[in-house]
Amino acid sequence: MSGMSMKLMLRDAGIGIALLLLIVFFSLSTEHFLTPNNISNILTQITINLILAIGMTFVILIGGIDLSVGSMLAFCAVVAGTVLTIPDLSVFQAVCLATLAAIGTGVVCGFLNGWISAFWGLPSFIVTLGMLNIARGAALQVTDARTIYSFPPSFNAFGSQMVVGVPVVFLIALVLVAVAWFVLSKTVFGRLLYGIGNNEEAVRLAGHSLMFYKVAAFTIAGALVGIAAMVYMARLNIASPIIGIGFELNAIAAVIIGGTSLNGGRGTVVGTLLGACIIGVLANGLILFGLSDFMRQMITGVVIILAVIIDKYRERITAS
Amino acid sequence: MKFFTAASIIALSVAAALPTAASAADKPVVGLVMKSLANDFFKNMLEGAEAHEKKRGDYELKAIGMQNETDFESQLNGVENFITQGVDAIVIAPADSRAMVAPLKKAMDAGITVVNFDVSLDEQAKKDAGIDLAFVGPDNRGGAKMVGEALAKSLGAGGKVVILEGNPGADNAAQRKLGFEDAIAEGKLDLLDSRTAHWETEEANSVFSTMLTAHPDIQGVLAANDSMAIGVIKALDAAGRSDIKVVGFDNVPAVAPLVKDGKLLATVDQFGSQMAADAIDKALEVVAGGPKLEGWVKTNIELVTKDNVK
Numbered sequence: 001m002s003g004m005s006m007k008l009m010l011r012d013a014g015i016g017i018a019l020l021l022l023i024v025f026f027s028l029s030t031e032h033f034l035t036p037n038n039i040s041n042i043l044t045q046i047t048i049n050l051i052l053a054i055g056m057t058f059v060i061l062i063g064g065i066d067l068s069v070g071s072m073l074a075f076c077a078v079v080a081g082t083v084l085t086i087p088d089l090s091v092f093q094a095v096c097l098a099t100l101a102a103i104g105t106g107v108v109c110g111f112l113n114g115w116i117s118a119f120w121g122l123p124s125f126i127v128t129l130g131m132l133n134i135a136r137g138a139a140l141q142v143t144d145a146r147t148i149y150s151f152p153p154s155f156n157a158f159g160s161q162m163v164v165g166v167p168v169v170f171l172i173a174l175v176l177v178a179v180a181w182f183v184l185s186k187t188v189f190g191r192l193l194y195g196i197g198n199n200e201e202a203v204r205l206a207g208h209s210l211m212f213y214k215v216a217a218f219t220i221a222g223a224l225v226g227i228a229a230m231v232y233m234a235r236l237n238i239a240s241p242i243i244g245i246g247f248e249l250n251a252i253a254a255v256i257i258g259g260t261s262l263n264g265g266r267g268t269v270v271g272t273l274l275g276a277c278i279i280g281v282l283a284n285g286l287i288l289f290g291l292s293d294f295m296r297q298m299i300t301g302v303v304i305i306l307a308v309i310i311d312k313y314r315e316r317i318t319a320s
Numbered sequence: 321m322k323f324f325t326a327a328s329i330i331a332l333s334v335a336a337a338l339p340t341a342a343s344a345a346d347k348p349v350v351g352l353v354m355k356s357l358a359n360d361f362f363k364n365m366l367e368g369a370e371a372h373e374k375k376r377g378d379y380e381l382k383a384i385g386m387q388n389e390t391d392f393e394s395q396l397n398g399v400e401n402f403i404t405q406g407v408d409a410i411v412i413a414p415a416d417s418r419a420m421v422a423p424l425k426k427a428m429d430a431g432i433t434v435v436n437f438d439v440s441l442d443e444q445a446k447k448d449a450g451i452d453l454a455f456v457g458p459d460n461r462g463g464a465k466m467v468g469e470a471l472a473k474s475l476g477a478g479g480k481v482v483i484l485e486g487n488p489g490a491d492n493a494a495q496r497k498l499g500f501e502d503a504i505a506e507g508k509l510d511l512l513d514s515r516t517a518h519w520e521t522e523e524a525n526s527v528f529s530t531m532l533t534a535h536p537d538i539q540g541v542l543a544a545n546d547s548m549a550i551g552v553i554k555a556l557d558a559a560g561r562s563d564i565k566v567v568g569f570d571n572v573p574a575v576a577p578l579v580k581d582g583k584l585l586a587t588v589d590q591f592g593s594q595m596a597a598d599a600i601d602k603a604l605e606v607v608a609g610g611p612k613l614e615g616w617v618k619t620n621i622e623l624v625t626k627d628n629v630k
Contacts, residue, residue, distance in 0.1 A: 030534075032533045032534055032536075035533070037533060037559070038530075038533045041526075041529040041530060041533060044529070044558070045526040045529065045530075048522070136358075140357075140358050144363075145357060145358050145359070145360065145363045146360060146363070146573075147360060147572065147573070147574050149573075149574040149577075150574075150577060159554075159558075160554075160557060160558035232522065235522075235525070235554065236521050236522060236525060236550065236551060236554050237550070237554060238521060238550060238574060240521070240547075241358060242356075242358045242359065243520075243521070243522065245520075283526070283530075284526075284530045284533075287515070287527065287530040287531065287534065288530060288533060288534045290534075293488070293515050293516050294488070
């Protein structure tokens with residue numbers, strides 16, 4: 001094993017220990033935390049954020065940020081919802097077409113995010129801030145601000161399907177984590193994404209097209225938003241143009257708590273999985289603990305800041 | 321911000337100095353200031369107002385909305401623009417019950433008839449600004465109490481319930497919570513927990529699933545709007561709990577099938593699509609020389625159950 005992946009594993013182990021400590025704390029302090037039902041609930045609750053955060057990991061690794069994922073989720077959902085409610089399609093046809101429509105919409109938005117920022121050399125912060133408004137406006141425009149509902153019952157049932165107590169939607173997210181892990185750590189493509197985050201100029205001088213990799217990272221993030229939109233619809237049986245407000249911030253929080261550096265070049269998707277779990281466990285555990293909504297919000301904020309402070313120290317230790 | 325205030329004061333004095341020729345030509349002009357048009361409820365309201373304009377035909381409607389529920393700035397600018405344009409009446413659903421008092425005072429000082437609907441302006445803030453302004457709108461507290469009573473009747477005394485609240489700080493959220501609590505007290509229900517899900521379906525789904533884990537003995541849920549009730553019902557489906565009764569608020573189209581098959585016990589219709597139109601009627605009466613509005617002009621609300629759902 002190379003020194004670098006060794007270090008990455010150590011980083012992930014640290015976050016894993018933090019998650020374990022939280023789990024132990026809530027198991028001891030609340031009655032229902034470690035019950036099978038509650039664990040299924042937590043896994044269901046983190047699924048959408050996890051899928052969005054996987055995409056966000058790609059973007060943050062190249063030193064970018066994507067503020068548009070919440071709005072894109074709404075746009076993908078209403079496009080897919082419109083397709084899903086087309087009469088005269090079999091459920092199978094409708095679901096396949098809707099999935100294609102959701103992912104397609106996400107890919108187009110993500111591609112535009114990446115292409116515009118790479119072509120004009122603009123900060124992705126600004127470009128995706130623009131997309132945040134474009135996608136939200138588009139979602140409202142296509143639906144005329146109406147909520148789409150009444151999806152096929154079997155599609156609806158899929159959203160709460162379990163396999164030995166594990167939600168199927170979470171398993172899908174886990175498969176996506178595995179694929180992302182493989183792409184990022186075992187392919188040349190993935191290593192070059194890290195390379196761009198560490199030293200863009202070096203990658204360019206080595207003869208690689210920065211444009212291609214940047215556009216690819218944002219497009220992958222867009223495709224994942226499309227998948228998350230399908231999960232949202234299956235889980236809640238509605239597609240509304242006002243869903244997903246602020247989801248980008250939760251996804252960014254999962255990535256950062258998971259130990260990925262906002263400067264790019266450092267981090268893993270396994271860390272992101274753990275980060276999403278920490279957010280989900282906190283949200284669930286603090287309610288079971290009986291803490292007020294306001295205290296809960298404050299604690300989540302404290303954890304985000306703690307995560308970056310710890311990361312700072314970890315960086316120093318692994319550097320020395 | 322300072323610049324805008326200064327600019328609007330200048331604009332205001334210019335507007336006051338000039339005769340309001342353009343608008344006063346024939347039909348009175350009503351400026352309608354709405355909340356988020358991304359919300360079905362306000363969207364319906366705007367469409368109701370537009371239909372009303374066509375039907376009456378004796379006034380001109382200018383409507384503005386805002387981007388989201390907390391976008392106070394665009395409401396503020398909207399009111400100031402209407403003052404500059406010299407409209408005859410401003411009919412407003414304020415985004416914030418305190419922040420909008422000052423610009424509305426300016427409008428009243430400029431001789432514009434102002435009618436406040438949907439969300440009532442804060443009494444103390446009105447008093448501080450030295451204005452007296454009537455409110456045309458539904459009784460959120462009364463509506464919440466009504467739907468809460470329907471739940472209480474169905475559960476009987478001692479029924480264990482939880483509340484899902486709207487945005488902390490929003491006046492209608494606070495009123496609905498108070499109404500729920502009135503019904504809980506009168507129906508002798510047992511309130512186990514009360515939390516916000518910020519009016520949102522997904523958050524309501526997550527928060528309620530967790531509340532259900534903490535309190536598996538929940539028998540009833542009071543959701544402060546239908547979007548959250550939908551999230552609760554999905555959580556109950558997922559948990560296989562058909563024994564828990566849910567009530568909502570707003571009667572949005574998406575809940576009609578849920579009311580029909582009994583998954584949503586009851587909701588409240590505030591006839592949002594008529595509310596703006598009603599407020600405009602009241603404003604036009606005053607513009608035409610009618611008496612000043614006073615106090616609280618309550619608009620119709622109705623309990624929607626399996627028996628009367630459309």
